[in-house]
Amino acid sequence: MNLLNALLHWNKPIAYRGLLLTDIKRFVEGFLHQLGPGSVLLLEHETRRGFLQLAIVDRRDQWLKVEYGLPDADWSRDQFDQVHDAMENAGYSIEVETNEGNEQIPRFLRVYVEGNRSDLTVALLQVLETAANKLEFGVEDRYTLQVMGEAAPEYTDELATRLEQSPRGGGLFGRTITKFLRRS
Numbered sequence: 689m690n691l692l693n694a695l696l697h698w699n700k701p702i703a704y705r706g707l708l709l710t711d712i713k714r715f716v717e718g719f720l721h722q723l724g725p726g727s728v729l730l731l732e733h734e735t736r737r738g739f740l741q742l743a744i745v746d747r748r749d750q751w752l753k754v755e756y757g758l759p760d761a762d763w764s765r766d767q768f769d770q771v772h773d774a775m776e777n778a779g780y781s782i783e784v785e786t787n788e789g790n791e792q793i794p795r796f797l798r799v800y801v802e803g804n805r806s807d808l809t810v811a812l813l814q815v816l817e818t819a820a821n822k823l824e825f826g827v828e829d830r831y832t833l834q835v836m837g838e839a840a841p842e843y844t845d846e847l848a849t850r851l852e853q854s855p856r857g858g859g860l861f862g863r864t865i866t867k868f869l870r871r872s
Contacts, residue, residue, distance in 0.1 A: 701834035705734070709813075709820060712833060716742070716812055719835055720752060720805050727837020731816070734830045737763035738823060740816050745800070749842055753802040756815045760795035764823060768797065771822040775799045778818065 704715070712731065719729045725747055731740040746753040756775075760768045775782050781800040787793060801811050820829075 701836045704833040706830050707731070707833050708828065708830060709817060712816075712831075713809060713813060715833055715835070716809050720744075720754070720808055720812075722839055722843045723835070723837040724840035724843075727835070730834045730836070731831040732834070733825060734832055736825075738825065740819055740823075740825075740831070742812060742816070744837070746802075747840055747842070750805045751803065752805055752808060753800060754808060754812060756799040756801070756812070756819060758797040758799075758819065759793045760797070761793050767823050768795065771819050772797055774818050774822050775815070778814075780815065 707715075709731075716729065719727065719742070723744060725744050727744045729742040733739060741757050743755045743757060744752060745755050758764060758768065758771055764771075772782065772784065775797070781802075783798045783800070785796040785798065787795065799815060801808060801815060803811070
């Protein structure tokens with residue numbers, strides 16, 4: 689069971705290196721489909737300081753609320769207000785959290801996108817592209833992608849249902865895995 693448990697918890701993420709922003713659609717789709725609240729998708733810039741990140745804030749079956757987050761750090765400080773204004777002008781729900789007394793990260797921008805899972809991928813890709821543009825990340829810049837979090841209950845239930853319906857799902861091993869998935 690330790691193997692199955694490890695598969696459902698992405699705490700030690702696999703890194704996908706050398707990705708362009710145009711390469712990440714399938715990763716965003718998988719992120720939205722498989723993971724639950726608190727899960728993070730991180731795109732770390734490979735040739736300069738900085739990153740783009742998404743986090744699942746809330747999830748109810750097909751409906752999700754996802755946050756794009758940007759710290760007001762030394763690598764993003766000069767463009768922080770530009771990213772803020774671009775997101776606000778695009779009509780996204782935004783919040784700026786202030787951290788008085790924190791000289792390293794005095795502010796944190798949160799951009800919220802919510803809706804049905806099938807509609808979110810395009811909107812989130814637009815948010816990431818807008819942020820990358822305003823942060824002066826180039827179109828040909830490469831990123832290392834990492835995903836961390838836990839499988840969403842809806843996803844584990846979907847896996848259990850698929851296993852039950854498969855030709856091999858009726859055996860002892862299949863029933864054991866299905867029971868584990870339903871309890872997860």
